Amino acid sequence: MAENTYLIRGAAILGGEAQDLLIHDGVIAARGTDLSEEGATVIDGKGLVALPGMVDVHTHLREPGREDAETVETGTRAAALGGFTAVHAMANSNPVADTAGVVEQVHSLGRASGWVDVRPVGAVTVGLAGEQLAELGAMADSRAQVRMFSDDGMCVHDPVLMRRALEYVKAFDGVVAQHAQEPRLTAGAQMNEGTVSAVLGLTGWPAVAEESIIARDVLLTQHVGSRLHVCHVSTAGSVEIVRWAKARGINVTAEVTPHHLLLTDELVRSYDPVYKVNPPLRTDADVQALREGLADGTIDVIGTDHAPHPSEHKECEWAQAAMGMTGLETALSVVQETMIETGLMTWADFARVTSFTPAAIGRVADQGRPLEVGEPANVILVDPAARWTVDPHKMATMGRNSPFKGRELPGSVVATFFKGHPTVLDGRLNTPYKHPAVSSN
Amino acid sequence: MKHLLSTENLVASDAIRILDTAEEMSAVGDREVKKLPALRGRTVVNLFFEDSTRTRISFEAAAKRLSADVINFAAKGSSVSKGESLKDTAQTLAAMGADAVVIRHWASGAPHRLAATDWIDAAVINAGDGTHEHPTQALLDAFTMRRHWSKLSGVASTGADLKGMRVAIAGDVLHSRVARSNVWLLKTLGAEVTLVAPPTLLPIGVEHWPCKVSYNLDETLEAGIDAMMMLRVQGERMNASFFPSTREYSRRWGFDDARLKALDDLGMKDTIIMHPGPMNRGLEISSAAADSPRSTVLAQVRNGVSVRMAALYLLLSGDTREAAPLNTVTPAFASPSSKESN
Ligand SMILES: [Zn+2]
Numbered sequence: 001m002a003e004n005t006y007l008i009r010g011a012a013i014l015g016g017e018a019q020d021l022l023i024h025d026g027v028i029a030a031r032g033t034d035l036s037e038e039g040a041t042v043i044d045g046k047g048l049v050a051l052p053g054m055v056d057v058h059t060h061l062r063e064p065g066r067e068d069a070e071t072v073e074t075g076t077r078a079a080a081l082g083g084f085t086a087v088h089a090m091a092n093s094n095p096v097a098d099t100a101g102v103v104e105q106v107h108s109l110g111r112a113s114g115w116v117d118v119r120p121v122g123a124v125t126v127g128l129a130g131e132q133l134a135e136l137g138a139m140a141d142s143r144a145q146v147r148m149f150s151d152d153g154m155c156v157h158d159p160v161l162m163r164r165a166l167e168y169v170k171a172f173d174g175v176v177a178q179h180a181q182e183p184r185l186t187a188g189a190q191m192n193e194g195t196v197s198a199v200l201g202l203t204g205w206p207a208v209a210e211e212s213i214i215a216r217d218v219l220l221t222q223h224v225g226s227r228l229h230v231c232h233v234s235t236a237g238s239v240e241i242v243r244w245a246k247a248r249g250i251n252v253t254a255e256v257t258p259h260h261l262l263l264t265d266e267l268v269r270s271y272d273p274v275y276k277v278n279p280p281l282r283t284d285a286d287v288q289a290l291r292e293g294l295a296d297g298t299i300d301v302i303g304t305d306h307a308p309h310p311s312e313h314k315e316c317e318w319a320q321a322a323m324g325m326t327g328l329e330t331a332l333s334v335v336q337e338t339m340i341e342t343g344l345m346t347w348a349d350f351a352r353v354t355s356f357t358p359a360a361i362g363r364v365a366d367q368g369r370p371l372e373v374g375e376p377a378n379v380i381l382v383d384p385a386a387r388w389t390v391d392p393h394k395m396a397t398m399g400r401n402s403p404f405k406g407r408e409l410p411g412s413v414v415a416t417f418f419k420g421h422p423t424v425l426d427g428r429l430n431t432p433y434k435h436p437a438v439s440s441n
Numbered sequence: 442m443k444h445l446l447s448t449e450n451l452v453a454s455d456a457i458r459i460l461d462t463a464e465e466m467s468a469v470g471d472r473e474v475k476k477l478p479a480l481r482g483r484t485v486v487n488l489f490f491e492d493s494t495r496t497r498i499s500f501e502a503a504a505k506r507l508s509a510d511v512i513n514f515a516a517k518g519s520s521v522s523k524g525e526s527l528k529d530t531a532q533t534l535a536a537m538g539a540d541a542v543v544i545r546h547w548a549s550g551a552p553h554r555l556a557a558t559d560w561i562d563a564a565v566i567n568a569g570d571g572t573h574e575h576p577t578q579a580l581l582d583a584f585t586m587r588r589h590w591s592k593l594s595g596v597a598s599t600g601a602d603l604k605g606m607r608v609a610i611a612g613d614v615l616h617s618r619v620a621r622s623n624v625w626l627l628k629t630l631g632a633e634v635t636l637v638a639p640p641t642l643l644p645i646g647v648e649h650w651p652c653k654v655s656y657n658l659d660e661t662l663e664a665g666i667d668a669m670m671m672l673r674v675q676g677e678r679m680n681a682s683f684f685p686s687t688r689e690y691s692r693r694w695g696f697d698d699a700r701l702k703a704l705d706d707l708g709m710k711d712t713i714i715m716h717p718g719p720m721n722r723g724l725e726i727s728s729a730a731a732d733s734p735r736s737t738v739l740a741q742v743r744n745g746v747s748v749r750m751a752a753l754y755l756l757l758s759g760d761t762r763e764a765a766p767l768n769t770v771t772p773a774f775a776s777p778s779s780k781e782s783n
Pocket of ligand 1: 152179
């Protein structure tokens with residue numbers, strides 16, 4: 001029995017009362033005080049917070065095609081260390097995940113790795129080209145059971161195409177996750193357009209290019225009665241528009257990245273491309289609005305937009321550099337620093353924005369469940385008192401492009417249980433979960 | 442001062458030190474033998490990722506007058522265009538023993554990358570980066586203005602600033618590294634700057650700059666100016682709808698013959714007309730204005746060499762590198778110091 005039986009002794013459940021959790025055969029078998037430890041591996045949970053495994057709605061795993069940047073194996077190791085038990089793998093691989101074949105490949109790679117659930121995101125349009133719908137239904141019906149569709153990195157800017165995509169995914173309870181960026185307003189854009197870009201002489205990425213697309217899309221969503229998810233909201237104006245849409249009953253959800261909750265465009269003054277990201281780092285006023293929006297529920301979830309790049313894509317001039325930052329292994333700490341230590345949110349709120357709601361948006365079965373008896377044991381243990389200094393060279397991701405490099409952050413993931421199996425113990429990778437063989441038919 | 446990357450962070454004392462040193466360098470340029478041994482044995486690399494013959498030969502003349510060895514590295518048509526990175530290029534130059542790198546780059550911030558990374562440990566001089574800054578251009582403009590302004594005030598240039606001088610800068614501010622460098626430097630030196638441009642050619646956020654902004658060149662002239670600096674405007678900008686046509690641009694924002702005459706009519710007999718070059722005659726400036734006695738265009742070119750000599754001298758012989766006050770060095774330039782032989 002000891003093989004797959006774990007007793008977590010006295011961890012604060014969602015930051016509340018300290019209780020024991022007994023994990024057995026992949027599920028939470030008991031919850032209470034003074035549970036018997038007979039036959040169980042005991043983990044001291046004193047001072048730790050027990051949370052549901054985090055679910056990332058926005059991860060770039062780079063495989064297939066850019067295995068020099070990340071693989072499903074390395075990316076999901078990073079995810080497990082960061083406290084995730086599921087990630088949504090974005091479609092901008094090579095080949096693009098725009099067919100049942102590619103999403104099934106990514107899904108299979110995820111199962112073979114066994115560190116987290118890998119949920120492929122399907123492309124909305126063929127080749128992310130924004131011209132013709134991909135076979136969304138085939139991806140939905142595939143073994144990967146795709147429910148989230150996104151051309152992330154590219155915006156579905158054609159209003160008719162966006163309308164059709166929103167309508168079409170209703171047939172299988174899908175959601176369109178939009179990377180909101182009006183392309184003409186952002187041609188050659190390098191950073192947030194404002195006082196800093198004016199001084200630095202870098203082409204601006206104006207807030208209106210994001211906000212105008214979100215405004216259009218929530219109206220389209222209302223018109224066709226569908227479901228929209230807005231990726232990485234980055235401006236105060238976007239928060240206002242989403243708030244307005246929700247007040248009108250429009251079925252829209254929104255995500256924010258950890259980096260947009262902490263960093264501003266002032267960092268670009270260094271011209272260090274580690275701060276180059278899309279959408280770009282914005283102003284302090286935007287950061288405050290995003291935090292408030294996340295706290296009051298206007299923004300539903302955290303999405304890391306984990307985007308590893310080989311170092312040569314960042315060791316160059318700003319304009320030449322690739323856009324993107326790693327984020328899986330720092331997400332929990334940054335959200336703790338910006339939302340919990342500021343008093344804006346509790347750990348229960350944290351569970352909502354990093355697990356319950358993201359799993360609901362992606363329609364991920366067995367993830368984002370309450371820590372109750374009989375539920376799947378996707379559980380993490382967090383030491384909120386820990387402090388650590390970010391060193392990208394010590395991370396599991398292949399990407400060294402962490403904008404938090406050298407920063408001291410609070411909170412560390414002590415253990416991650418994925419389907420009742422500890423993928424992370426004592427803050428270090430343990431072993432992956434072994435999926436039962438799929439019966440072929 | 443280890444590098445000269447921008448004027449934004451250049452304090453007044455350093456700026457005046459460069460201008461004063463440039464005055465001394467200028468005196469050398471008036472001599473029969475225009476060469477000083479100050480940088481003998483030092484290597485200056487002109488690293489140009491973007492064509493600019495005028496800026497390159499100005500730096501080349503400056504370095505040679507100081508007896509430095511000069512390597513011209515035109516990254517266009519070299520391995521860089523085939524994909525060699527800035528990092529590899531910088532490390533190559535470091536291996537060749539470059540003491541200073543004069544870099545012109547189409548990407549804003551490229552000189553900052555050279556200075557901030559450990560790719561190379563040379564002094565970095567920004568010779569124009571993207572639409573960011575062009576600090577030596579602003580310094581030579583300020584040098585030119587200071588000579589004019591001190592002469593009017595009857596004081597010596599050396600040690601003076603530009604307090605009270607009214608400078609208008611007109612043209613494509615949005616894409617101009619010259620405008621940015623000038624705004625910061627002229628403000629630091631005490632001048633009052635007005636930017637004049639169509640609203641489409643001003644950056645969002647310009648209202649936070651330490652200057653006035655006007656859309657109307659005639660009103661700016663009527664308010665009174667001591668220097669009128671015209672910026673180059675690319676006619677192709679009209680294709681991206683920054684303005685409807687070059688004709689309309691010239692009528693509203695070009696320094697044409699009528700505006701040249703207006704200076705006389707308004708009684709501004711001492712107002713100078715400046716242009717960093719190359720000029721688009723007939724677009725942002727008329728030939729009559731460019732060739733008028735008010736024009737300082739050629740003086741700016743001349744002063745460019747003196748200012749770049751000063752920058753190279755101060756960066757390469759200052760601080761850690763055997764500083765010697767120039768006024769004592771000047772007469773002694775003929776005899777190289779013992780340290781230079783090896
Ligand atoms: Zn995106």
